[in-house]
Structures are given as C-alpha cells and as structure tokens.
Amino acid sequence: MEKEKQKKTIEALLFLSEEPEKVDKIAAVLSTAPEEVTDLIRELQRDFAQASRGLQIFEVAGGFQMGTLPELAPYLEKAFSEDISSNLSTAALEALAIIAYKQPVTRIEIESIRGVRSEHVLENLLKRKLIRVSGRKEGPGRPLLYNTTPDFLKYFGLMDLEDLPPLEMEKQE
Amino acid sequence: MQQAEYKIKLPFFEGPFDLLFHLIKKAEVDIWSISIAEITDQYLSYLQSMKELNLDIASEFLVMAATLLRLKSKLLLPRPTHRGEQEEDEDLFEINTAEELFQRLEEYRIFKETALNLQKREEEQQKIYLRSTGGQKVMVFTRPETVYTIWEGANHLSDIMHRFAEATLTDAYVPAFSAVEDFVVAEKSDYIQSVLLKYRRPLPLKDFINAEGLWEVIVTFIALLEMARRRKVILLQEGTFGTIFVTLNQESLHEEGDSGEGKTEKDD
Numbered sequence: 001m002e003k004e005k006q007k008k009t010i011e012a013l014l015f016l017s018e019e020p021e022k023v024d025k026i027a028a029v030l031s032t033a034p035e036e037v038t039d040l041i042r043e044l045q046r047d048f049a050q051a052s053r054g055l056q057i058f059e060v061a062g063g064f065q066m067g068t069l070p071e072l073a074p075y076l077e078k079a080f081s082e083d084i085s086s087n088l089s090t091a092a093l094e095a096l097a098i099i100a101y102k103q104p105v106t107r108i109e110i111e112s113i114r115g116v117r118s119e120h121v122l123e124n125l126l127k128r129k130l131i132r133v134s135g136r137k138e139g140p141g142r143p144l145l146y147n148t149t150p151d152f153l154k155y156f157g158l159m160d161l162e163d164l165p166p167l168e169m170e171k172q173e
Numbered sequence: 174m175q176q177a178e179y180k181i182k183l184p185f186f187e188g189p190f191d192l193l194f195h196l197i198k199k200a201e202v203d204i205w206s207i208s209i210a211e212i213t214d215q216y217l218s219y220l221q222s223m224k225e226l227n228l229d230i231a232s233e234f235l236v237m238a239a240t241l242l243r244l245k246s247k248l249l250l251p252r253p254t255h256r257g258e259q260e261e262d263e264d265l266f267e268i269n270t271a272e273e274l275f276q277r278l279e280e281y282r283i284f285k286e287t288a289l290n291l292q293k294r295e296e297e298q299q300k301i302y303l304r305s306t307g308g309q310k311v312m313v314f315t316r317p318e319t320v321y322t323i324w325e326g327a328n329h330l331s332d333i334m335h336r337f338a339e340a341t342l343t344d345a346y347v348p349a350f351s352a353v354e355d356f357v358v359a360e361k362s363d364y365i366q367s368v369l370l371k372y373r374r375p376l377p378l379k380d381f382i383n384a385e386g387l388w389e390v391i392v393t394f395i396a397l398l399e400m401a402r403r404r405k406v407i408l409l410q411e412g413t414f415g416t417i418f419v420t421l422n423q424e425s426l427h428e429e430g431d432s433g434e435g436k437t438e439k440d441d
Contacts, residue, residue: 018304058301070300080302087295091187093288101287113280116188116233156291157298165294168286 006030007040014044020063020154061153062160095121096130100152100164104134104145122146130155189237190281192219197278204278209248209271213241240268361396366405366421375409375418 001009010026023041027034041064045057057066068076088096095118098110111118125131134147148161158164186192196215197207220238223230248271268274365381382393397419400406409418 015304056301065303067301067303070297073300073302076302087299088292090288090292093292093295094187094284097284097288097291100291101284113277113284114188115190115237115277115281116231155298156294157301158294165287165290168283168290 001030001032003040006032006036007044010037010040011044014057014064014066017065020059020061020065022063026064058157059159060157061150089121089124091116091118091121092125096125096148096152099125099131099146100148100161101167103147104137106137106143106145108143110146188231189216189234190278191285192216192234193237193278194282194285204282205275207275209241209244209274213245216241240274244268244271244274358392358396358399361392362400362405365393365396365400365419369406369419369421373421375420378408378417378419381419 009030013026013029014021023034023037027037030037041057048056054069054072055066056069057064091114094114095110098113099105102109107118107122110122122131126133129149129151131146131152132149133144135145136142137145152158153160153163184195186195193212193216196212196219197204200207200211200215217238220230220234223234268277368381369376378397381397382390397406397408401408404422404424407420407422409420410416
C-alpha cells in the first residue's frame with residue numbers, strides 16, 4: 001500500500017475508533033513497521049493543525065485517538081448537552097489520587113489517609129471502571145487490592161502512569 | 174414549619190482531616206506548627222455549630238474529636254507514657270501523638286492537592302469530545318485477510334473476533350469465508366445443541382470456542398449466529414460487554430421437536 005493510502009487508512013481508522021488505538025495494531029493492519037505508523041500519525045497531526053480542522057489526533061493511554069479541539073467545547077456542549085458525563089466528586093478524586101499513586105492499595109489504606117470511610121466511593125469508581133480489583137493483600141483478612149485501569153488514563157488524558165502530575169509534596173509558599 | 178429558618182451555610186467537608194486542614198488554613202499556620210489546644214477548640218466549636226444546625230455528624234468527625242481531646246489532655250497532663258495500657262480501640266485514626274497527627278494531616282494534604290490537579294486534568298480532558306456510538310461494536314469486513322474489530326476493550330464476543338483477526342492477520346492460512354461449507358456449520362450446530370441439551374442451562378459463549386484452530390473458531394461462531402437467527406438458541410448478555418450466554422430456545426424445541434427426543438406434539 002502506498003504511503004498516501006496508509007495515511008488515509010490511519011485517519012479513517014482513528015475516526016471510527018472509540019478507543020485509543022495502539023501503533024502496533026495499526027501497523028499490523030497496514031502490514032508496515034510501527035515506526036512508519038508513528039511517522040504517518042505525526043504527519044496527520046500536522047495536517048490537521050495546518051488545515052485548521054475541528055479535530056485533532058492526540059496520544060493517550062499508550063495509543064492514539066481522534067477527538068475535538070478543546071476550544072470547541074462550549075459549542076459542542078450546547079449541541080450534545082444530554083450526554084455530558086458527570087464529573088467526579090471531590091471524594092472520588094481524593095480516593096482516586098491515593099489509588100493512582102499508591103497502587104496496589106487496600107480500602108483501609110485509602111480510608112486511613114482520607115480519614116473517612118470510602119466504600120461507596122470505591123464502588124462508584126469500580127462502576128465507572130476507573131479502578132479495578134487487582135488481587136488480595138497477603139496478611140490478615142486478605143483485603144482486596146485496588147489498581148487504576150486503562151480507562152483511568154483515558155479519563156484524565158494520561159499517556160501512562162508515569163504521566164501523572166507529580167505529588168504535591170512539601171510546597172514552600 | 175413556618176418559622177423563620179436561619180440559612181447558615183456551612184462549608185462541606187469530606188472528613189475530619191478536610192475540616193482540620195481548613196481550620197489550619199484559616200489560621201494561616203503551617204501544619205507543623207499548629208497548637209493542638211487551639212485546633213481542638215476550633216474543631217469542637219465547628220462540630221457544635223453543625224449540631225445546632227441539626228446536621229448529621231458522621232462518626233468519623235466524632236472519633237477525631239475524641240482523638241484531639243486525648244491529645245490535648247496529654248499535653249495538659251504530661252505523664253509517663255506507659256504503652257502497656259493502650260486500648261485496642263477500633264480507632265480509624267490511631268493517632269497517639271501530635272507528631273502523628275501532623276504527619277497524617279500532611280499526607281492528607283498531599284493527596285487532597287493532588288486530587289485537585291487531577292480535577293484540572295479531568296476538566297481539560299472533558300473539553301475533548303470523542304466519537305461514541307454508545308458502546309456498539311463495529312466490525313469491519315473488507316477482504317477475508319483483513320477482518321478486524323476496530324473496537325477494543327470488550328471481552329467475549331470481540332475476544333473471539335480478535336483471536337479470529339489475529340489469526341487472520343498472522344497465520345499463513347488460505348481463504349476464509351467462501352470456503353465455509355454448509356455441512357461443517359450444520360455439524361457444529363448439532364454439537365452445540367447436544368451440549369446445551371445435556372447441561373440444560375445457559376453456558377458462556379466462550380465455552381464453545383475451545384479449539385485452537387482458526388477454522389474451529391469461525392465455524393463455531395457462524396453456527397451460533399445461524400442458530401440464533403433461526404431462534405434455536407438465545408444469546409443473553411447482562412449489559413454491554415457482559416458475558417454472553419448461550420441457551421436453548423425452549424419454544425423452538427417444542428415447535429420443532431426434531432432433535433432426538435421423539436414425542437412431538439402435533440401442532441399445525
């Protein structure tokens with residue numbers, strides 16, 4: 001397949017996809033090298049930017065995905081107001097922050113940092129597939145361990161866990 | 174009911190640490206230099222105002238109040254700490270010294286502020302709209318050698334398709350669909366039906382795909398689709414991406430009655 005067609009295929013594929021697509025997978029589809037795909041995606045990204053399109057291709061959760069430009073949000077919100085997903089509560093964010101940085105972590109550990117019971121918050125996060133049960137901790141009671149999921153990365157637009165903002169350690173103001 | 178109500182708005186706190194943190198910030202002091210006595214008084218007076226407003230006070234707040242009072246009394250009445258009599262209380266906090274309290278507050282602060290950072294990222298990310306078909310899968314069939322599912326992340330049905338696709342993309346294998354002979358599918362259907370008759374309960378779709386070969390997978394899959402289409406089996410799924418179960422359509426058994434069990438009821 002010649003280069004131009006590969007590029008078109010990638011664009012079409014990213015357009016159709018609801019999930020970040022891994023370079024390796026695209027490469028397999030096109031029977032080409034992953035580096036080749038990455039180059040083509042970079043080209044596409046530039047094309048999109050130069051042609052002043054309403055869409056962009058961005059890197060997230062170890063793959064590439066197509067989405068709208070952030071500055072269009074107010075208008076798109078008007079158009080699709082019914083399916084806006086609700087934001088996470090402060091409690092959910094706190095618990096999620098603890099899990100993200102301390103994973104794998106037990107409920108008790110989360111509660112001990114937050115100082116409040118957190119069963120419901122965890123249930124909610126599980127339901128939203130932002131966290132998952134990854135196993136049990138050895139020791140008394142063998143409590144469940146929680147980890148974040150790939151959906152967590154997507155939700156916050158993170159490449160991987162390394163991409164998390166640094167912990168707010170000792171801040172001298 | 175008609176009496177004038179005081180609408181005093183108290184800020185909402187996630188928990189005792191959150192409240193303490195707020196009090197410290199208000200006092201404009203550093204966590205490490207709080208006066209336990211002062212913070213305890215402020216904390217208690219806050220709980221008092223909650224009580225006056227008839228607000229439910231979560232037990233955690235009360236436990237913290239007790240903890241603070243204990244710390245305060247320790248400071249007022251210094252005595253040799255004999256660790257022996259440490260009660261085995263179900264204390265959510267297990268804070269025994271002011272030092273420990275500071276440490277816990279500091280740890281809470283770190284995550285509270287990190288959570289705010291995450292919230293900013295959430296906001297940013299939510300400005301980007303993504304394509305969504307409400308979780309429906311789209312399979313793209315172009316030519317036999319380029320069958321693949323575009324959607325990932327789902328198990329079960331798409332797992333099967335993935336195995337299919339992987340094999341299709343990598344195996345050196347010869348043409349697919351056109352070569353699927355009817356009798357193979359029919360054979361497989363009979364097998365599926367016999368298994369279902371034996372167990373007489375819904376079985377996960379995955380269980381039928383146990384063979385290694387790509388051919389097996391395709392045939393099983395087509396057989397199941399065909400059986401579902403003819404209403405011989407029912408495919409059940411608990412919610413999007415849930416496990417798919419296959420069960421016999423009892424109605425079709427009665428109607429057709431052509432499968433081994435003889436005794437057909439006569440209907441027109």
